[in-house]
Amino acid sequence: MILTAAFLLAFAGFAAFCVSMTKHQVETVGRRLAPREQTLAKAAGAAGLGAAFACAVLAEGWRFGSVLWSGLIMLAALALTLLLAYRPRTAARFAAVSAYFAPLLVAAWALVTFIEA
Protein backbone atom coordinates (compact mmCIF):
# COMPACT_ATOMS: atom_id res chain seq x y z
CA MET A 1 0.00 0.00 0.00
CA ILE A 2 2.62 2.51 1.07
CA LEU A 3 4.89 1.32 -1.75
CA THR A 4 2.12 1.86 -4.28
CA ALA A 5 1.86 5.36 -2.85
CA ALA A 6 5.62 5.78 -3.27
CA PHE A 7 5.41 4.80 -6.93
CA LEU A 8 2.40 7.06 -7.57
CA LEU A 9 4.13 9.99 -5.87
CA ALA A 10 7.27 9.45 -7.94
CA PHE A 11 5.14 9.27 -11.08
CA ALA A 12 3.27 12.44 -10.21
CA GLY A 13 6.53 14.14 -9.24
CA PHE A 14 8.16 13.40 -12.56
CA ALA A 15 4.98 14.45 -14.35
CA ALA A 16 5.19 17.80 -12.56
CA PHE A 17 8.82 18.19 -13.65
CA CYS A 18 7.76 17.29 -17.17
CA VAL A 19 4.98 19.88 -17.17
CA SER A 20 7.45 22.51 -15.98
CA MET A 21 9.38 22.04 -19.25
CA THR A 22 8.24 24.24 -22.15
CA LYS A 23 8.48 21.45 -24.74
CA HIS A 24 5.99 19.18 -22.97
CA GLN A 25 3.40 21.73 -21.87
CA VAL A 26 1.16 21.85 -24.92
CA GLU A 27 0.93 18.08 -25.33
CA THR A 28 0.10 17.46 -21.66
CA VAL A 29 -1.91 20.42 -20.34
CA GLY A 30 -2.83 22.02 -23.64
CA ARG A 31 -1.23 25.43 -23.08
CA ARG A 32 1.95 27.24 -22.14
CA LEU A 33 2.44 27.78 -18.42
CA ALA A 34 3.28 31.16 -16.89
CA PRO A 35 6.80 31.39 -15.36
CA ARG A 36 5.28 31.35 -11.88
CA GLU A 37 3.38 28.16 -12.68
CA GLN A 38 6.56 26.57 -14.00
CA THR A 39 8.35 27.28 -10.74
CA LEU A 40 5.40 25.82 -8.86
CA ALA A 41 5.46 22.69 -11.03
CA LYS A 42 9.15 22.23 -10.33
CA ALA A 43 8.56 22.56 -6.60
CA ALA A 44 5.71 20.06 -6.84
CA GLY A 45 8.03 17.67 -8.69
CA ALA A 46 10.68 17.87 -5.98
CA ALA A 47 7.97 17.45 -3.33
CA GLY A 48 6.64 14.34 -5.10
CA LEU A 49 10.03 12.65 -5.28
CA GLY A 50 10.76 13.66 -1.70
CA ALA A 51 7.47 12.26 -0.47
CA ALA A 52 8.14 9.05 -2.40
CA PHE A 53 11.46 8.78 -0.58
CA ALA A 54 9.74 9.24 2.77
CA CYS A 55 7.27 6.47 1.90
CA ALA A 56 10.02 4.06 0.82
CA VAL A 57 11.98 4.72 4.02
CA LEU A 58 8.84 4.30 6.15
CA ALA A 59 8.15 0.98 4.49
CA GLU A 60 11.63 -0.54 4.40
CA GLY A 61 13.92 1.50 6.66
CA TRP A 62 16.82 3.73 5.65
CA ARG A 63 19.03 1.16 3.99
CA PHE A 64 16.64 -0.91 1.93
CA GLY A 65 14.26 2.04 1.57
CA SER A 66 16.77 4.23 -0.23
CA VAL A 67 17.69 1.40 -2.61
CA LEU A 68 14.02 0.76 -3.28
CA TRP A 69 13.36 4.46 -3.83
CA SER A 70 16.16 4.70 -6.41
CA GLY A 71 14.67 1.77 -8.29
CA LEU A 72 11.06 2.93 -8.03
CA ILE A 73 11.75 6.42 -9.38
CA MET A 74 13.66 4.98 -12.34
CA LEU A 75 10.68 2.81 -13.22
CA ALA A 76 8.26 5.69 -12.64
CA ALA A 77 10.21 7.90 -15.03
CA LEU A 78 10.33 5.12 -17.64
CA ALA A 79 6.60 4.49 -17.32
CA LEU A 80 5.82 8.21 -17.60
CA THR A 81 8.00 8.69 -20.67
CA LEU A 82 6.49 5.70 -22.47
CA LEU A 83 2.96 6.82 -21.67
CA LEU A 84 3.83 10.37 -22.71
CA ALA A 85 4.96 9.18 -26.13
CA TYR A 86 1.69 7.48 -26.98
CA ARG A 87 -0.97 9.06 -24.70
CA PRO A 88 0.27 12.44 -23.40
CA ARG A 89 -3.17 13.48 -22.10
CA THR A 90 -3.66 10.18 -20.28
CA ALA A 91 -0.23 10.59 -18.71
CA ALA A 92 -1.18 14.00 -17.34
CA ARG A 93 -4.54 12.75 -16.07
CA PHE A 94 -3.01 9.68 -14.48
CA ALA A 95 -0.46 11.88 -12.75
CA ALA A 96 -3.23 14.07 -11.34
CA VAL A 97 -5.13 11.01 -10.11
CA SER A 98 -1.90 9.65 -8.58
CA ALA A 99 -1.25 12.90 -6.75
CA TYR A 100 -4.77 12.69 -5.37
CA PHE A 101 -4.79 9.04 -4.30
CA ALA A 102 -1.25 8.74 -2.97
CA PRO A 103 -1.92 10.78 0.21
CA LEU A 104 -5.09 8.74 0.78
CA LEU A 105 -3.07 5.53 0.53
CA VAL A 106 -0.49 6.92 2.95
CA ALA A 107 -3.28 7.87 5.37
CA ALA A 108 -4.85 4.43 5.09
CA TRP A 109 -1.46 2.82 5.67
CA ALA A 110 -0.84 5.00 8.71
CA LEU A 111 -4.25 4.08 10.10
CA VAL A 112 -3.71 0.34 9.60
CA THR A 113 -0.24 0.52 11.14
CA PHE A 114 -1.63 2.50 14.07
CA ILE A 115 -4.43 0.00 14.69
CA GLU A 116 -2.06 -2.98 14.46
CA ALA A 117 0.40 -1.39 16.88
Place this chain on the structure above:
Amino acid sequence: MKGSFRQSMAWLHTWSGLVFGWVLFAMFMTGTASYFRPEITRWMEPETGRPASYAQAAQGAVAYLNQTAPDAQSWSITLPDERQATARLFWRPAPSPGEEAPRRRGRSENRAVLDASTGQPVSPRDTRGGEFFYRVHFQMHYLPVLQGRWVAGLCAMFMLVAITSGVVTHKRIFKDFFTFRPRKAAQRSWLDAHNLTAVLALPFHLMITYTGLVTLMGLYMPWGVTANYKAPETYFEAMFPRAEEVERSGVSAPLANLPGVLETASEHWGGGRPWIVNVSNPGDASAVIEVTRHSGDQLAYAGGTLAFNGVTGQLISATPEPGPAVLTHRVMYGLHMGRFADPILRWVYFLCSLAGCAMVATGLVLWTVKRRSQLPDPERPHFGFRLVERLNIGTIAGVPAGMAAMLWANRLLPVGMAGRAEWEVHSFFIAWAGTIAWACARPARRAWVETLSAAAFLVAALPLVSAATTSRNLLGALLSGDWAMVAFDLTLLALGAALAFCALKAGAYRAAPKPRRRSRTVAAPA
Protein backbone atom coordinates in the same frame (compact mmCIF):
# COMPACT_ATOMS: atom_id res chain seq x y z
CA MET B 1 39.26 10.56 -33.12
CA LYS B 2 40.03 14.19 -33.85
CA GLY B 3 37.91 17.15 -32.93
CA SER B 4 36.41 18.37 -29.71
CA PHE B 5 36.29 16.51 -26.43
CA ARG B 6 32.66 15.64 -27.03
CA GLN B 7 33.41 14.29 -30.51
CA SER B 8 36.21 12.09 -29.26
CA MET B 9 33.94 10.83 -26.47
CA ALA B 10 31.27 10.06 -29.07
CA TRP B 11 33.82 8.05 -31.02
CA LEU B 12 34.84 6.18 -27.88
CA HIS B 13 31.20 5.55 -26.97
CA THR B 14 30.32 4.22 -30.42
CA TRP B 15 33.21 1.82 -30.72
CA SER B 16 33.53 0.57 -27.17
CA GLY B 17 29.78 -0.01 -27.22
CA LEU B 18 29.88 -1.85 -30.52
CA VAL B 19 32.92 -4.07 -29.98
CA PHE B 20 31.82 -5.28 -26.55
CA GLY B 21 28.08 -4.88 -27.11
CA TRP B 22 27.26 -8.44 -28.10
CA VAL B 23 28.97 -10.04 -25.13
CA LEU B 24 27.56 -7.31 -22.89
CA PHE B 25 24.05 -8.05 -24.13
CA ALA B 26 24.48 -11.72 -23.24
CA MET B 27 25.95 -10.77 -19.84
CA PHE B 28 23.06 -8.40 -19.14
CA MET B 29 20.41 -10.92 -20.20
CA THR B 30 21.80 -13.82 -18.19
CA GLY B 31 22.55 -11.49 -15.28
CA THR B 32 18.96 -10.25 -15.36
CA ALA B 33 17.71 -13.82 -15.17
CA SER B 34 20.04 -14.43 -12.21
CA TYR B 35 17.86 -12.27 -9.97
CA PHE B 36 15.53 -15.26 -10.11
CA ARG B 37 18.24 -17.89 -9.74
CA PRO B 38 16.48 -19.95 -7.02
CA GLU B 39 13.17 -19.84 -8.90
CA ILE B 40 14.85 -20.95 -12.14
CA THR B 41 16.53 -23.79 -10.29
CA ARG B 42 13.21 -24.84 -8.78
CA TRP B 43 11.58 -24.80 -12.21
CA MET B 44 14.41 -26.82 -13.72
CA GLU B 45 14.21 -29.41 -10.94
CA PRO B 46 10.55 -30.43 -11.17
CA GLU B 47 11.29 -33.42 -8.93
CA THR B 48 11.68 -31.11 -5.93
CA GLY B 49 8.85 -29.89 -3.74
CA ARG B 50 8.05 -26.64 -1.98
CA PRO B 51 10.10 -24.30 0.20
CA ALA B 52 9.89 -24.90 3.95
CA SER B 53 11.33 -23.31 7.05
CA TYR B 54 15.08 -23.68 7.66
CA ALA B 55 14.43 -25.19 11.08
CA GLN B 56 12.39 -28.00 9.53
CA ALA B 57 15.03 -28.56 6.88
CA ALA B 58 17.80 -28.59 9.49
CA GLN B 59 16.03 -31.30 11.45
CA GLY B 60 15.73 -33.47 8.34
CA ALA B 61 19.36 -32.84 7.43
CA VAL B 62 20.70 -33.89 10.83
CA ALA B 63 18.57 -37.04 10.82
CA TYR B 64 19.85 -37.95 7.36
CA LEU B 65 23.50 -37.25 8.16
CA ASN B 66 23.34 -39.10 11.49
CA GLN B 67 22.29 -42.15 9.55
CA THR B 68 24.47 -41.78 6.47
CA ALA B 69 27.72 -40.28 7.75
CA PRO B 70 27.75 -40.42 11.55
CA ASP B 71 31.53 -40.51 11.86
CA ALA B 72 32.38 -38.02 9.13
CA GLN B 73 35.09 -35.46 9.73
CA SER B 74 32.62 -32.71 9.00
CA TRP B 75 29.17 -31.97 7.61
CA SER B 76 28.09 -29.00 5.60
CA ILE B 77 24.41 -28.11 5.24
CA THR B 78 23.18 -25.32 3.00
CA LEU B 79 19.75 -24.52 4.40
CA PRO B 80 16.92 -23.43 2.13
CA ASP B 81 15.43 -19.95 2.39
CA GLU B 82 11.83 -19.12 1.56
CA ARG B 83 12.65 -19.36 -2.17
CA GLN B 84 14.38 -22.75 -2.20
CA ALA B 85 12.84 -26.18 -1.91
CA THR B 86 15.88 -28.24 -0.97
CA ALA B 87 18.68 -28.44 1.56
CA ARG B 88 22.04 -29.33 0.02
CA LEU B 89 24.44 -31.41 2.04
CA PHE B 90 27.94 -32.69 1.69
CA TRP B 91 30.30 -34.32 4.10
CA ARG B 92 33.97 -35.06 4.41
CA PRO B 93 34.54 -38.67 5.43
CA ALA B 94 37.04 -39.26 8.18
CA PRO B 95 40.49 -39.79 6.65
CA SER B 96 41.80 -43.29 7.11
CA PRO B 97 45.03 -43.40 9.13
CA GLY B 98 48.09 -42.26 7.16
CA GLU B 99 45.96 -40.68 4.43
CA GLU B 100 46.19 -36.97 3.89
CA ALA B 101 43.07 -34.98 4.68
CA PRO B 102 40.80 -35.02 1.64
CA ARG B 103 40.11 -31.80 -0.22
CA ARG B 104 37.50 -29.46 1.11
CA ARG B 105 34.98 -30.14 -1.67
CA GLY B 106 33.37 -33.51 -1.28
CA ARG B 107 33.03 -35.92 -4.15
CA SER B 108 29.64 -36.58 -5.63
CA GLU B 109 29.07 -39.66 -3.45
CA ASN B 110 29.44 -37.42 -0.43
CA ARG B 111 26.58 -35.18 -1.43
CA ALA B 112 22.84 -35.28 -0.99
CA VAL B 113 19.83 -33.14 -1.80
CA LEU B 114 16.99 -33.27 0.69
CA ASP B 115 13.45 -32.08 0.36
CA ALA B 116 13.09 -29.01 2.57
CA SER B 117 9.87 -30.07 4.27
CA THR B 118 10.09 -33.87 4.50
CA GLY B 119 13.85 -34.26 4.90
CA GLN B 120 13.76 -37.18 2.49
CA PRO B 121 16.49 -37.39 -0.17
CA VAL B 122 15.34 -36.31 -3.60
CA SER B 123 17.20 -36.87 -6.84
CA PRO B 124 16.46 -33.98 -9.16
CA ARG B 125 17.42 -34.37 -12.82
CA ASP B 126 21.01 -33.53 -13.63
CA THR B 127 20.93 -29.78 -14.34
CA ARG B 128 22.92 -26.64 -13.64
CA GLY B 129 19.64 -24.80 -13.01
CA GLY B 130 19.69 -21.05 -12.50
CA GLU B 131 23.31 -21.40 -11.46
CA PHE B 132 24.32 -21.56 -15.14
CA PHE B 133 22.92 -18.13 -16.00
CA TYR B 134 24.56 -16.72 -12.90
CA ARG B 135 27.95 -18.27 -13.66
CA VAL B 136 27.97 -17.51 -17.37
CA HIS B 137 27.24 -13.82 -16.76
CA PHE B 138 30.58 -13.27 -15.08
CA GLN B 139 32.81 -16.12 -16.19
CA MET B 140 31.59 -17.14 -19.66
CA HIS B 141 31.62 -20.82 -20.67
CA TYR B 142 33.99 -23.12 -22.60
CA LEU B 143 36.80 -21.03 -21.12
CA PRO B 144 38.86 -21.66 -17.99
CA VAL B 145 37.08 -19.90 -15.14
CA LEU B 146 39.73 -17.26 -14.52
CA GLN B 147 40.09 -16.41 -18.22
CA GLY B 148 36.32 -16.12 -18.46
CA ARG B 149 36.31 -13.71 -15.54
CA TRP B 150 38.96 -11.63 -17.26
CA VAL B 151 36.80 -11.48 -20.40
CA ALA B 152 33.79 -10.44 -18.32
CA GLY B 153 35.89 -7.85 -16.50
CA LEU B 154 37.17 -6.41 -19.77
CA CYS B 155 33.61 -6.13 -21.07
CA ALA B 156 32.40 -4.57 -17.82
CA MET B 157 35.29 -2.10 -17.86
CA PHE B 158 34.31 -1.01 -21.37
CA MET B 159 30.69 -0.88 -20.29
CA LEU B 160 31.82 1.67 -17.71
CA VAL B 161 33.76 3.49 -20.45
CA ALA B 162 30.68 3.46 -22.68
CA ILE B 163 28.44 4.78 -19.89
CA THR B 164 30.81 7.58 -18.93
CA SER B 165 31.56 8.64 -22.50
CA GLY B 166 27.87 8.31 -23.29
CA VAL B 167 27.00 10.82 -20.58
CA VAL B 168 29.50 13.27 -22.09
CA THR B 169 28.23 12.64 -25.61
CA HIS B 170 24.59 13.13 -24.76
CA LYS B 171 24.19 16.89 -24.97
CA ARG B 172 20.66 17.21 -23.74
CA ILE B 173 20.31 14.86 -20.79
CA PHE B 174 17.83 17.04 -18.93
CA LYS B 175 16.21 18.72 -21.92
CA ASP B 176 15.41 15.35 -23.47
CA PHE B 177 14.69 13.65 -20.15
CA PHE B 178 11.12 12.66 -21.01
CA THR B 179 11.56 12.56 -24.78
CA PHE B 180 10.57 9.54 -26.83
CA ARG B 181 9.31 10.06 -30.39
CA PRO B 182 8.47 6.64 -31.78
CA ARG B 183 6.78 8.06 -34.86
CA LYS B 184 9.73 10.16 -36.03
CA ALA B 185 12.37 8.98 -38.51
CA ALA B 186 14.14 5.74 -37.63
CA GLN B 187 17.38 7.29 -36.46
CA ARG B 188 15.58 9.78 -34.22
CA SER B 189 13.37 7.22 -32.51
CA TRP B 190 16.14 4.67 -32.02
CA LEU B 191 18.34 7.38 -30.51
CA ASP B 192 15.45 8.41 -28.25
CA ALA B 193 14.91 4.82 -27.18
CA HIS B 194 18.62 4.38 -26.47
CA ASN B 195 18.76 7.62 -24.48
CA LEU B 196 15.58 6.79 -22.63
CA THR B 197 16.66 3.36 -21.41
CA ALA B 198 20.14 4.67 -20.63
CA VAL B 199 19.36 7.97 -18.91
CA LEU B 200 16.28 7.05 -16.91
CA ALA B 201 17.91 3.96 -15.45
CA LEU B 202 21.41 5.47 -15.37
CA PRO B 203 21.85 5.11 -11.60
CA PHE B 204 21.15 1.41 -11.96
CA HIS B 205 23.48 0.95 -14.94
CA LEU B 206 26.31 2.78 -13.21
CA MET B 207 25.75 0.90 -9.97
CA ILE B 208 25.52 -2.53 -11.58
CA THR B 209 28.57 -2.05 -13.80
CA TYR B 210 30.76 -0.55 -11.09
CA THR B 211 29.77 -2.99 -8.37
CA GLY B 212 30.11 -5.82 -10.89
CA LEU B 213 33.75 -4.88 -11.29
CA VAL B 214 34.11 -4.53 -7.53
CA THR B 215 32.88 -8.08 -6.91
CA LEU B 216 35.94 -9.36 -8.77
CA MET B 217 38.37 -6.59 -7.90
CA GLY B 218 40.68 -9.00 -6.09
CA LEU B 219 41.28 -10.71 -9.43
CA TYR B 220 41.57 -7.57 -11.57
CA MET B 221 43.62 -5.46 -9.16
CA PRO B 222 45.43 -7.76 -6.74
CA TRP B 223 48.21 -5.28 -5.90
CA GLY B 224 46.57 -3.91 -2.77
CA VAL B 225 46.56 -7.41 -1.35
CA THR B 226 50.05 -8.38 -2.57
CA ALA B 227 51.51 -5.18 -1.15
CA ASN B 228 50.10 -5.84 2.31
CA TYR B 229 50.20 -9.61 2.68
CA LYS B 230 53.29 -11.69 2.03
CA ALA B 231 51.33 -14.80 1.10
CA PRO B 232 47.84 -14.80 -0.38
CA GLU B 233 46.77 -17.36 2.22
CA THR B 234 47.30 -14.89 5.06
CA TYR B 235 45.01 -12.46 3.27
CA PHE B 236 42.28 -15.06 2.90
CA GLU B 237 42.68 -16.08 6.52
CA ALA B 238 42.26 -12.45 7.57
CA MET B 239 39.24 -11.95 5.29
CA PHE B 240 37.52 -15.26 5.93
CA PRO B 241 38.58 -16.49 9.37
CA ARG B 242 37.79 -20.15 9.99
CA ALA B 243 37.62 -21.98 13.24
CA GLU B 244 40.69 -24.05 13.94
CA GLU B 245 40.37 -27.71 13.16
CA VAL B 246 40.08 -29.78 16.29
CA GLU B 247 41.13 -33.42 16.51
CA ARG B 248 38.46 -35.92 17.38
CA SER B 249 38.65 -36.67 21.10
CA GLY B 250 37.34 -40.17 20.69
CA VAL B 251 34.77 -39.58 23.42
CA SER B 252 31.37 -39.84 21.83
CA ALA B 253 28.69 -37.34 22.75
CA PRO B 254 25.37 -36.57 21.10
CA LEU B 255 25.14 -33.48 18.93
CA ALA B 256 23.34 -30.46 20.35
CA ASN B 257 19.83 -29.88 19.08
CA LEU B 258 20.49 -28.08 15.77
CA PRO B 259 17.17 -26.22 15.45
CA GLY B 260 17.76 -24.84 18.95
CA VAL B 261 21.26 -23.69 18.01
CA LEU B 262 19.88 -22.04 14.88
CA GLU B 263 17.30 -20.22 16.95
CA THR B 264 20.03 -18.89 19.25
CA ALA B 265 21.98 -17.75 16.19
CA SER B 266 18.93 -16.02 14.77
CA GLU B 267 18.34 -14.22 18.08
CA HIS B 268 22.00 -13.17 18.14
CA TRP B 269 21.50 -11.57 14.71
CA GLY B 270 18.29 -9.84 15.70
CA GLY B 271 16.10 -12.12 13.62
CA GLY B 272 18.62 -12.92 10.87
CA ARG B 273 18.39 -16.17 8.96
CA PRO B 274 20.98 -18.94 9.22
CA TRP B 275 22.20 -20.17 5.86
CA ILE B 276 25.20 -22.52 5.96
CA VAL B 277 25.83 -24.88 8.83
CA ASN B 278 29.19 -26.58 9.27
CA VAL B 279 29.54 -29.32 11.85
CA SER B 280 33.02 -30.60 12.57
CA ASN B 281 33.51 -33.90 14.43
CA PRO B 282 29.80 -34.69 14.69
CA GLY B 283 28.98 -37.17 17.44
CA ASP B 284 32.21 -36.42 19.27
CA ALA B 285 32.78 -34.46 22.48
CA SER B 286 34.91 -31.98 20.50
CA ALA B 287 32.12 -31.17 18.01
CA VAL B 288 31.79 -27.56 16.82
CA ILE B 289 28.81 -26.11 14.97
CA GLU B 290 29.50 -23.08 12.79
CA VAL B 291 26.49 -21.14 11.54
CA THR B 292 26.89 -18.60 8.73
CA ARG B 293 24.27 -15.92 8.28
CA HIS B 294 22.18 -15.64 5.10
CA SER B 295 23.90 -13.27 2.68
CA GLY B 296 20.58 -11.61 1.90
CA ASP B 297 19.85 -10.41 5.43
CA GLN B 298 21.58 -7.06 5.05
CA LEU B 299 22.87 -4.80 2.30
CA ALA B 300 26.37 -6.14 3.03
CA TYR B 301 26.86 -9.44 1.26
CA ALA B 302 28.28 -11.46 4.16
CA GLY B 303 26.67 -11.84 7.48
CA GLY B 304 29.38 -13.33 9.65
CA THR B 305 29.72 -16.71 11.27
CA LEU B 306 28.98 -17.90 14.80
CA ALA B 307 30.67 -20.91 16.35
CA PHE B 308 28.86 -23.04 18.92
CA ASN B 309 29.96 -25.87 21.13
CA GLY B 310 28.57 -28.90 19.33
CA VAL B 311 27.48 -30.71 22.48
CA THR B 312 26.20 -28.02 24.82
CA GLY B 313 25.08 -25.60 22.10
CA GLN B 314 26.86 -22.70 23.85
CA LEU B 315 28.04 -19.81 21.71
CA ILE B 316 31.85 -19.93 21.58
CA SER B 317 32.84 -17.13 19.24
CA ALA B 318 31.63 -14.80 16.51
CA THR B 319 33.56 -13.39 13.56
CA PRO B 320 34.51 -9.79 14.34
CA GLU B 321 32.58 -6.96 12.72
CA PRO B 322 34.27 -5.99 9.44
CA GLY B 323 36.22 -2.74 9.16
CA PRO B 324 34.95 0.13 6.99
CA ALA B 325 36.83 -0.90 3.82
CA VAL B 326 35.64 -4.49 3.97
CA LEU B 327 32.12 -3.32 4.80
CA THR B 328 32.11 -0.98 1.78
CA HIS B 329 33.19 -3.85 -0.43
CA ARG B 330 30.48 -6.09 0.96
CA VAL B 331 27.77 -3.47 0.58
CA MET B 332 28.73 -2.98 -3.07
CA TYR B 333 28.74 -6.74 -3.52
CA GLY B 334 25.32 -6.90 -1.89
CA LEU B 335 23.92 -4.12 -4.06
CA HIS B 336 25.02 -6.00 -7.16
CA MET B 337 23.60 -9.34 -6.05
CA GLY B 338 20.33 -7.89 -4.77
CA ARG B 339 19.80 -10.92 -2.53
CA PHE B 340 18.47 -8.73 0.27
CA ALA B 341 15.58 -7.68 -1.96
CA ASP B 342 12.03 -8.57 -1.00
CA PRO B 343 9.78 -9.59 -3.93
CA ILE B 344 8.86 -6.00 -4.83
CA LEU B 345 12.44 -4.78 -4.86
CA ARG B 346 13.51 -7.89 -6.74
CA TRP B 347 11.06 -7.04 -9.50
CA VAL B 348 12.38 -3.47 -9.51
CA TYR B 349 15.89 -4.90 -9.95
CA PHE B 350 14.65 -7.19 -12.70
CA LEU B 351 12.90 -4.42 -14.63
CA CYS B 352 15.82 -1.98 -14.31
CA SER B 353 18.08 -4.77 -15.52
CA LEU B 354 15.78 -5.39 -18.49
CA ALA B 355 16.12 -1.68 -19.24
CA GLY B 356 19.87 -2.33 -19.29
CA CYS B 357 19.39 -5.10 -21.87
CA ALA B 358 17.25 -2.72 -23.92
CA MET B 359 19.90 -0.03 -23.67
CA VAL B 360 22.59 -2.32 -25.06
CA ALA B 361 20.28 -3.68 -27.76
CA THR B 362 19.07 -0.26 -28.93
CA GLY B 363 22.66 0.98 -28.96
CA LEU B 364 23.70 -1.90 -31.20
CA VAL B 365 20.79 -1.33 -33.56
CA LEU B 366 21.46 2.41 -33.60
CA TRP B 367 24.93 1.77 -35.04
CA THR B 368 23.40 0.26 -38.17
CA VAL B 369 20.46 2.67 -38.37
CA LYS B 370 22.81 5.65 -38.34
CA ARG B 371 25.03 4.23 -41.04
CA ARG B 372 22.43 2.78 -43.35
CA SER B 373 21.45 6.14 -44.84
CA GLN B 374 25.10 7.02 -45.43
CA LEU B 375 25.90 3.84 -47.32
CA PRO B 376 26.90 4.39 -50.97
CA ASP B 377 24.47 1.63 -51.96
CA PRO B 378 22.04 0.62 -49.18
CA GLU B 379 21.08 -2.51 -51.11
CA ARG B 380 24.65 -3.76 -50.95
CA PRO B 381 26.28 -2.67 -47.73
CA HIS B 382 29.98 -3.29 -47.20
CA PHE B 383 31.22 -6.28 -45.22
CA GLY B 384 31.61 -4.49 -41.87
CA PHE B 385 28.04 -3.23 -41.96
CA ARG B 386 26.69 -6.65 -42.88
CA LEU B 387 28.70 -8.29 -40.11
CA VAL B 388 27.38 -5.91 -37.45
CA GLU B 389 23.83 -6.20 -38.75
CA ARG B 390 23.89 -10.02 -38.70
CA LEU B 391 25.55 -10.24 -35.31
CA ASN B 392 22.95 -7.81 -33.97
CA ILE B 393 20.09 -9.97 -35.21
CA GLY B 394 21.78 -13.19 -34.16
CA THR B 395 22.51 -11.95 -30.66
CA ILE B 396 19.50 -9.80 -29.77
CA ALA B 397 17.13 -12.59 -30.83
CA GLY B 398 19.62 -15.40 -30.24
CA VAL B 399 20.38 -14.92 -26.56
CA PRO B 400 16.74 -15.07 -25.41
CA ALA B 401 16.18 -17.95 -27.83
CA GLY B 402 19.21 -19.72 -26.38
CA MET B 403 18.06 -19.20 -22.82
CA ALA B 404 14.67 -20.62 -23.74
CA ALA B 405 16.33 -23.50 -25.62
CA MET B 406 18.16 -24.43 -22.43
CA LEU B 407 14.85 -24.66 -20.58
CA TRP B 408 13.40 -26.73 -23.46
CA ALA B 409 16.38 -29.08 -23.22
CA ASN B 410 15.79 -29.31 -19.48
CA ARG B 411 12.33 -30.71 -20.18
CA LEU B 412 13.01 -32.77 -23.29
CA LEU B 413 16.39 -34.46 -22.76
CA PRO B 414 16.00 -37.94 -21.22
CA VAL B 415 16.37 -37.82 -17.46
CA GLY B 416 18.96 -40.60 -17.33
CA MET B 417 21.09 -39.22 -20.18
CA ALA B 418 24.83 -39.08 -19.56
CA GLY B 419 26.24 -35.55 -19.51
CA ARG B 420 22.73 -34.17 -19.37
CA ALA B 421 23.54 -30.94 -17.55
CA GLU B 422 26.31 -30.16 -20.04
CA TRP B 423 23.97 -30.77 -22.97
CA GLU B 424 21.46 -28.35 -21.53
CA VAL B 425 24.22 -25.77 -21.56
CA HIS B 426 25.28 -26.75 -25.09
CA SER B 427 21.73 -26.20 -26.28
CA PHE B 428 21.97 -22.56 -25.12
CA PHE B 429 25.00 -21.98 -27.31
CA ILE B 430 23.71 -24.12 -30.19
CA ALA B 431 20.50 -22.08 -30.35
CA TRP B 432 22.42 -18.80 -30.15
CA ALA B 433 24.89 -19.89 -32.87
CA GLY B 434 22.00 -21.22 -34.95
CA THR B 435 20.24 -17.87 -34.75
CA ILE B 436 23.40 -16.10 -35.95
CA ALA B 437 23.71 -18.57 -38.83
CA TRP B 438 20.07 -18.03 -39.75
CA ALA B 439 20.55 -14.26 -39.62
CA CYS B 440 23.50 -14.57 -42.03
CA ALA B 441 21.55 -16.69 -44.48
CA ARG B 442 18.47 -14.49 -44.78
CA PRO B 443 17.78 -10.93 -45.92
CA ALA B 444 18.20 -8.68 -42.90
CA ARG B 445 14.60 -7.48 -42.50
CA ARG B 446 13.21 -11.00 -42.89
CA ALA B 447 15.83 -12.30 -40.48
CA TRP B 448 14.73 -9.84 -37.78
CA VAL B 449 11.12 -10.95 -38.04
CA GLU B 450 11.89 -14.67 -38.26
CA THR B 451 14.43 -14.86 -35.43
CA LEU B 452 12.39 -12.69 -33.09
CA SER B 453 9.27 -14.75 -33.82
CA ALA B 454 11.21 -17.95 -33.18
CA ALA B 455 12.51 -16.57 -29.88
CA ALA B 456 8.99 -15.47 -28.92
CA PHE B 457 7.66 -18.95 -29.67
CA LEU B 458 10.46 -20.70 -27.77
CA VAL B 459 9.86 -18.54 -24.68
CA ALA B 460 6.08 -18.48 -24.69
CA ALA B 461 5.66 -22.21 -25.36
CA LEU B 462 7.70 -23.20 -22.31
CA PRO B 463 4.75 -23.39 -19.88
CA LEU B 464 3.09 -25.82 -22.32
CA VAL B 465 6.23 -27.90 -22.77
CA SER B 466 6.57 -28.11 -19.03
CA ALA B 467 2.94 -29.08 -18.54
CA ALA B 468 3.25 -31.80 -21.19
CA THR B 469 6.43 -33.36 -19.82
CA THR B 470 6.39 -32.88 -16.05
CA SER B 471 4.08 -32.30 -13.13
CA ARG B 472 5.00 -28.60 -13.13
CA ASN B 473 2.22 -26.65 -14.81
CA LEU B 474 0.43 -23.38 -14.43
CA LEU B 475 -2.90 -24.81 -13.31
CA GLY B 476 -1.36 -27.09 -10.70
CA ALA B 477 0.76 -24.26 -9.34
CA LEU B 478 -2.30 -22.01 -9.16
CA LEU B 479 -4.41 -24.61 -7.37
CA SER B 480 -1.71 -25.39 -4.83
CA GLY B 481 -0.88 -21.70 -4.31
CA ASP B 482 2.74 -22.09 -5.44
CA TRP B 483 2.99 -18.42 -6.40
CA ALA B 484 6.64 -18.44 -7.40
CA MET B 485 5.95 -21.03 -10.09
CA VAL B 486 2.75 -19.25 -11.16
CA ALA B 487 4.77 -16.06 -11.58
CA PHE B 488 7.46 -18.00 -13.45
CA ASP B 489 5.05 -19.23 -16.13
CA LEU B 490 3.30 -15.86 -16.39
CA THR B 491 6.65 -14.11 -16.76
CA LEU B 492 7.60 -16.48 -19.57
CA LEU B 493 4.32 -15.66 -21.31
CA ALA B 494 4.89 -11.92 -20.85
CA LEU B 495 8.45 -12.10 -22.14
CA GLY B 496 7.27 -14.15 -25.11
CA ALA B 497 4.62 -11.52 -25.81
CA ALA B 498 7.26 -8.78 -25.62
CA LEU B 499 9.44 -10.62 -28.14
CA ALA B 500 6.42 -11.17 -30.39
CA PHE B 501 5.69 -7.43 -30.19
CA CYS B 502 9.29 -6.73 -31.29
CA ALA B 503 8.84 -9.17 -34.19
CA LEU B 504 5.61 -7.39 -35.21
CA LYS B 505 7.34 -4.01 -35.04
CA ALA B 506 10.24 -5.32 -37.12
CA GLY B 507 7.73 -6.58 -39.66
CA ALA B 508 5.92 -3.24 -39.79
CA TYR B 509 9.22 -1.41 -40.12
CA ARG B 510 9.86 -3.29 -43.35
CA ALA B 511 6.78 -1.72 -44.85
CA ALA B 512 7.87 1.81 -43.95
CA PRO B 513 8.04 3.70 -47.24
CA LYS B 514 10.92 6.01 -46.52
CA PRO B 515 14.00 3.80 -46.73
CA ARG B 516 12.59 2.00 -49.79
CA ARG B 517 12.03 5.14 -51.76
CA ARG B 518 15.56 6.21 -51.05
CA SER B 519 16.98 2.89 -52.21
CA ARG B 520 14.96 3.05 -55.41
CA THR B 521 16.12 6.53 -56.31
CA VAL B 522 19.68 5.40 -55.79
CA ALA B 523 19.16 2.21 -57.75
CA ALA B 524 17.31 3.82 -60.66
CA PRO B 525 20.17 5.63 -62.45
CA ALA B 526 22.54 2.68 -62.10
